[in-house]
Amino acid sequence: MHIFKHTDIDFLRWRWHAIAASWVIIIAGVITIATKGIPKGVEFAGGTVVIERFDRPVSVQQVREALDRNYPGGGQNTVVQSTGDPSANMVMIRVPQVGAESGASLSSEAQKVEDALNKGSLAAHHREGAEIVGATVGRELTSRGIWATVLSLFGILAYLAFRFQFSFGVGAVVATIHDLLITLAFLAFFRYDMSLNVIAAILTMTGYSTNDTIVIFDRIRENLRVMRRDSMNHIINVSVNQTLGRTVITSGTALLTALALFFFGGEVLHGFAFTMVVGIITGTYSSVFIAAAIVSLWRGDAPTRAAAHAHVMASAAPAPQQPQRKQKPQRKARAS
Amino acid sequence: MSNLRWKVVTILVVFVVFVSVGVYPLIAQRYNVHSPSWLVDKALKLGLDLKGGVHLVLRVQTEDALRLVTDQESERLREELKNKGITPAKIETPDPTHIRVEGVPPAQDATFRQVANEITSNFERGSGAGGAYTFTMRPNIQVNLKDEAVVQARQTIERRVNELGVTEPSIAQQGENGDQILVQLPGVTDVERAKEIIRSTGLLELKIVEQGPAPTKEALMTNGKVADGMEIVPGAAGGGGTADAGTVYYLVKKVAAVSGQDLRNARVSVDENNRPAVSFTLSNEGGRKFGKVSGENIGRQLAIILDGRVQSAPTLESRITTEGRITGSFTQEEVQNLSLILRSGALPATLTYLQERTIGPTLGADSIRSGVLASVVGLLLVVSFMLFYYRLSGVNAVVALIFNLVILLGLMAYVGAVMTLPGIAGFVLTMGIGVDSNVLIFERIKEELEAQRGVRASINAGFSRVFWTLFDTHIAALISCAFLFQFGTGPIRGFAVTLVIGLISNLFTAIFVSKTLFEVALANRHQVATLSI
Numbered sequence: 002m003h004i005f006k007h008t009d010i011d012f013l014r015w016r017w018h019a020i021a022a023s024w025v026i027i028i029a030g031v032i033t034i035a036t037k038g039i040p041k042g043v044e045f046a047g048g049t050v051v052i053e054r055f056d057r058p059v060s061v062q063q064v065r066e067a068l069d070r071n072y073p074g075g076g077q078n079t080v081v082q083s084t085g086d087p088s089a090n091m092v093m094i095r096v097p098q099v100g101a102e103s104g105a106s107l108s109s110e111a112q113k114v115e116d117a118l119n120k121g122s123l124a125a126h127h128r129e130g131a132e133i134v135g136a137t138v139g140r141e142l143t144s145r146g147i148w149a150t151v152l153s154l155f156g157i158l159a160y161l162a163f164r165f166q167f168s169f170g171v172g173a174v175v176a177t178i179h180d181l182l183i184t185l186a187f188l189a190f191f192r193y194d195m196s197l198n199v200i201a202a203i204l205t206m207t208g209y210s211t212n213d214t215i216v217i218f219d220r221i222r223e224n225l226r227v228m229r230r231d232s233m234n235h236i237i238n239v240s241v242n243q244t245l246g247r248t249v250i251t252s253g254t255a256l257l258t259a260l261a262l263f264f265f266g267g268e269v270l271h272g273f274a275f276t277m278v279v280g281i282i283t284g285t286y287s288s289v290f291i292a293a294a295i296v297s298l299w300r301g302d303a304p305t306r307a308a309a310h311a312h313v314m315a316s317a318a319p320a321p322q323q324p325q326r327k328q329k330p331q332r333k334a335r336a337s
Numbered sequence: 338m339s340n341l342r343w344k345v346v347t348i349l350v351v352f353v354v355f356v357s358v359g360v361y362p363l364i365a366q367r368y369n370v371h372s373p374s375w376l377v378d379k380a381l382k383l384g385l386d387l388k389g390g391v392h393l394v395l396r397v398q399t400e401d402a403l404r405l406v407t408d409q410e411s412e413r414l415r416e417e418l419k420n421k422g423i424t425p426a427k428i429e430t431p432d433p434t435h436i437r438v439e440g441v442p443p444a445q446d447a448t449f450r451q452v453a454n455e456i457t458s459n460f461e462r463g464s465g466a467g468g469a470y471t472f473t474m475r476p477n478i479q480v481n482l483k484d485e486a487v488v489q490a491r492q493t494i495e496r497r498v499n500e501l502g503v504t505e506p507s508i509a510q511q512g513e514n515g516d517q518i519l520v521q522l523p524g525v526t527d528v529e530r531a532k533e534i535i536r537s538t539g540l541l542e543l544k545i546v547e548q549g550p551a552p553t554k555e556a557l558m559t560n561g562k563v564a565d566g567m568e569i570v571p572g573a574a575g576g577g578g579t580a581d582a583g584t585v586y587y588l589v590k591k592v593a594a595v596s597g598q599d600l601r602n603a604r605v606s607v608d609e610n611n612r613p614a615v616s617f618t619l620s621n622e623g624g625r626k627f628g629k630v631s632g633e634n635i636g637r638q639l640a641i642i643l644d645g646r647v648q649s650a651p652t653l654e655s656r657i658t659t660e661g662r663i664t665g666s667f668t669q670e671e672v673q674n675l676s677l678i679l680r681s682g683a684l685p686a687t688l689t690y691l692q693e694r695t696i697g698p699t700l701g702a703d704s705i706r707s708g709v710l711a712s713v714v715g716l717l718l719v720v721s722f723m724l725f726y727y728r729l730s731g732v733n734a735v736v737a738l739i740f741n742l743v744i745l746l747g748l749m750a751y752v753g754a755v756m757t758l759p760g761i762a763g764f765v766l767t768m769g770i771g772v773d774s775n776v777l778i779f780e781r782i783k784e785e786l787e788a789q790r791g792v793r794a795s796i797n798a799g800f801s802r803v804f805w806t807l808f809d810t811h812i813a814a815l816i817s818c819a820f821l822f823q824f825g826t827g828p829i830r831g832f833a834v835t836l837v838i839g840l841i842s843n844l845f846t847a848i849f850v851s852k853t854l855f856e857v858a859l860a861n862r863h864q865v866a867t868l869s870i
Contacts, residue, residue, distance in 0.1 A: 047509070050511070050519075061697060061701065062701050062702070062703075065701055080699045081699070082389060082696045082697045082698065082699050083389075083696070083697030084392065084694050084695065084696045084697065085694045085695060086695075093392075093696060107513065132511050132512060132517075132519075133511065133512065133513055134509045134510070134511045134519060135509045135510035135511065135515065136509060137507050137508060137509045138827075139488075139491065139492070139495075139826075141492065141826055142825075142826050142827055142828070142829065145824055145825055145826050145829070146825055146826075146829045148824055149820050149821045149823070149824035149825040149829060150820075150821070152820040152824055153816065153817035153818075153819075153820035153821055154817075156816040156817055156819070156820050157813050157816060157817055160812065160813050160816050161813065164809055173813075197759075197828050198759040200828070200829075201759065201763065201828070201832050204821070204829075204832050205763070205766065205770075205832075205836075207817075208814050208817060208836065209770060211810075211813055211814070211817075212770075212773070212810045212813075212814065215806070215809050215810045215813060216777065216806060216810065219805070219806040219809060246780060247776055247777055247780040250726070250776050250780070251772075251773040251776050251777070253722070254719050254722060254723070254769050254770075254772050254773065254776065255766070255769040255770045255773070256769075257715065257718040257719055257722060257769060258715035258716070258718065258719055258765050258766050258768065258769030259715075259766065259769070260715075261711050261712075261714040261715035261718055261765075262711045262712070262715055262762050262765065262766070264711070265707060265710050265711035265714050266707060266708050266711035266712075266762060267703070267704050267707035267708055267711070268704065269386075269700060269704050269708055269758055269759070270708055270711065270758065270759065270762050273759055273762060274711075274762070277766060
C-alpha cells in the first residue's frame with residue numbers, strides 16, 4: 002500500500018509563498034504576545050494555600066465543584082487535595098494569585114475561598130491555616146531552560162555541519178526556530194497557559210521537527226552522491242518527493258496520538274496535547290517547505306558536483322532510483 | 338543460524354528483565370500480589386497529581402547566613418589588622434549582625450579606620466569612643482543575604498530531592514516573610530530518610546590540623562583560651578562515621594583551606610580496606626588552593642570536616658590537588674546519601690521542620706480516568722494503523738513497540754522516575770513518535786522491493802541503509818539532550834533523561850528486535866517471493 006506513489010511536486014517553487022505565510026503567522030504571534038502576553042500557569046505564579054477542616058466527611062470532588070462554580074474567576078487553576086489523617090476531614094486548597102494584588106491580601110484571599118465553599122452548601126468548616134506560597138517553578142528554570150535550548154540548537158547545527166554540510170545545519174536550525182515561533186504564536190492565539198507540561202511539549206516538538214528534517218536531508222545527501230550532474234534544486238525536489246510518503250506517515254502516527262490526547266485527555270492534558278498537535282503539523286510543514294528551501298537559498302543552486310561530503314560510513318545499497326553506481330570521489334575536487 | 342538463536346535469547350532476556358523491573362511491580366501493587374521488597378522498592382511511583390504524597394514545610398534559619406558573613410568579615414578584619422601591626426584587645430561577633438572591636442590603641446586609630454573602611458563595606462561603623470568600635474550590618478545587606486539564603490536553600494533542596502529531574506516534587510517558597518520552603522514529595526517510602534537528606538547542611542571543609550587529637554577541649558587551649566583565628570572541632574576517636582568510640586578534639590585554623598564551594602563532584606567509592614567511602618573531586622580553582630596548602634604541609638594532618646565534625650584526619654604524605662576521599666565507618670546507604678548531599682552543594686543555613694502531613698492527589702478521579710483513556714486510545718490508534726498499513730510487517734512493528742514500552746518502563750523505574758498524568762501522555766507520544774523508525778525502515782524495504790531486489794536483500798538493504806538515517810536523527814537528539822541536561826534544571830533535566838532513555842530503547846527495538854523478528858519469520862523458508870508489508 003502506498004499513500005503517495007511517485008509524486009513530482011515542485012516544492013521549491015512554493016518556497017517564497019511558504020516563507021511569507023510563516024512570517025505572517027510569526028509576526029501576528031509576536032504582536033499578540035507583545036500586546037496580550039502569554040498567560041502563565043499556576044506553576045509560574047504564586048498563590049495562597051488555605052487548609053479547611055470540615056465537620057463531616059466531604060469528597061475532594063465536592064470541594065472542587067464548589068470552587069469551580071463559586072470562586073471568582075473560576076476554579077480552573079485551583080488545586081484541591083485531601084490532607085492529613087482521613088478522619089480529620091481536612092482539605093488543602095491552593096488558589097493562584099490574581100492580578101497585581103499581593104502581600105497583604107492573605108486573609109482576603111482565604112475569605113474568598115471560604116465564601117465560595119459556603120455558597121457550595123458543603124458541611125460546616127473552619128480555617129485551619131492559610132499561607133502565601135511562591136511559584137513552584139523558579140525564575141531560574143525559565144532562564145536556564147531558554148539558555149539550554151539555545152545551546153542545544155548550536156549543538157545540532159555543529160553536528161549537522163559535520164555529518165552533512167554547513168548549509169544543512171542552518172536549514173535544520175532555522176526550521177526548528179520557525180516551529181518554536183509558530184507554536185508559541187498559536188499558544189498565544191488560543192490563550193493557553195504556559196505550564197511545565199506545555200514546555201515539555203515544546204521541547205518534544207523541537208526534537209521531533211529536527212528528526213523529520215534530518216530524514217529528508219539524509220535522502221538529499223544520498224541523492225547528491227548519485228545524481229551528481231543535476232542541480233541542487235532538482236535534487237532537493239526529488240528527495241522531498243521520494244520521502245513524502247514516509248514524512249506523512251511518520252507525522253501521521255505521532256499526530257494520531259496527539260489528537261487522541263487532545264480530544265479525550267480532558268482539561269489537564271489540553272495544553273500539552275494542543276502544543277504537540279500544532280508542533281507536529283508545523284514541524285512537518287517546515288521540514289518539507291522551509292528546511293530544504295533554506296539549504297537551497299544558503300548554498301545556491303550551483304552544480305552539485307563535488308558538493309556532497311564524503312560519508313564512507315553511509316555505505317550499503319545505493320538508492321534504488323538511480324541504477325548507475327559510482328564510487329564517490331574525494332570532495333573538494335573542485336570548489337563550487 | 339546459531340547467530341540468530343543468540344539474538345533471540347538476548348531479546349528474551351532483555352524482555353524478562355525489564356518486565357520484572359518495570360511492569361511486574363506495578364501490576365503486583367495494583368492487585369496486592371505479594372512480591373519481594375527489592376522489586377517493589379524500585380517500582381515506578383505515582384506522582385503528586387495521581388496519588389499525592391508527603392507535604393513538608395521547613396523554615397530557613399536565615400540568621401545563619403548573616404552570621405556566616407559576619408564571621409568571615411571579622412576574620413578578614415583580624416588578618417588585615419595583623420598585617421598593619423594593629424592588635425586590638427578584642428574582636429568578637431556578639432550576634433549575627435554585629436562585630437565588636439575593643440581596645441584599639443589611640444595612636445593607631447586613624448590606620449584602624451582606614452583598614453576597617455576598606456574591608457567592611459557591608460557594615461556601618463559606630464563612633465569608636467575609647468577605642469571601641471561596633472560594626473552593624475547594613476539593613477539592605479541583611480535583607481539581600483536573607484533572600485539569597487532562602488533562594489539558595491530552595492535550589493539545593495531541589496537538587497537533593499530531584500537530582501535527575503524525574504522525581505516530580507513540588508517546591509515553593511512560602512510564608513509572609515518568605516523564609517519557609519514547602520516541599521511536596523510523591524510516593525516516598527522512607528520519609529525519615531528523605532527528611533534527613535533535605536536537612537543535612539552538607540558543608541565540607543578541609544583544614545590543616547594545628548594540634549590534636551586531644552581527649553578534651555581544654556588540652557588544646559592556651560591559658561583557657563582558643564588561640565586567635567583557630568577553632569576546636571570535635572571528631573570521633575578512631576575516625577568518623579557513626580561509630581561511637583568517644584569524642585576527640587582537633588585544633589584547626591578557622592578559615593578553611595578548601596570548602597564545599599570548591600567541590601566539583603562527589604561519588605561513592607571504597608577505602609583501602611574496602612569499606613564504603615565517598616570520593617570527591619575539586620574544581621580547578623579549588624585544586625590549586627588545595628595543592629598549595631597540601632604541598633606546604635606535608636607530614637601534617639588534614640582534617641576533613643563535615644558539618645562541623647571531623648570525619649577523618651589523615652596525614653598528608655604528598656601534595657594533593659583535585660582528588661580526595663572521605664573515609665570512616667559508614668554504611669553503604671550513608672555514603673550514598675552523603676555523596677548526593679555533597680554533589681548538591683551545602684545549604685547556606687540550617688533548616689527546621691515546621692510541618693509534615695500527608696496529602697491526597699491533586700487530580701480528581703475524573704481527570705485521571707480521561708487522561709488514561711486518552712492514552713490508551715492513542716496507543717490503540719497507532720497499533721491499528723501499523724497493522725492496517727503494513728499488514729504482517731505491522732505485527733513486527735507492534736511487537737517492537739511493546740518491547741519499547743516495556744524497556745522504557747523498566748529504565749524509568751530504574752532511575753527512580755515518578756509517573757504523572759502528563760508523564761503517561763508523554764509515554765504514549767513517545768510510542769507514536771517511536772514507530773517512525775519502523776516506518777522509515779519499512780518504507781525503504783518497499784522501495785527496495787520495487788527495484789526488484791529479493792525479499793531478503795531488500796530487508797537487509799532497508800535496515801542497513803536506514804540505520805545511518807536513524808543514527809543521525811538519534812545522535813542529533815542525544816546532543817540536544819546533553820545540553821538540556823547540563824544546563825537545564827529540575828523538570829528540564831528530567832525531560833532530557835526521559836528522552837535519552839526513549840532514544841536508546843527505540844534504537845534497540847526498531848533495529849535489533851525488528852530485524853531479528855524478520856529473520857525469525859524468514860528462517861524456515863528457503864524461497865521467499867513475497868513480503869507482507
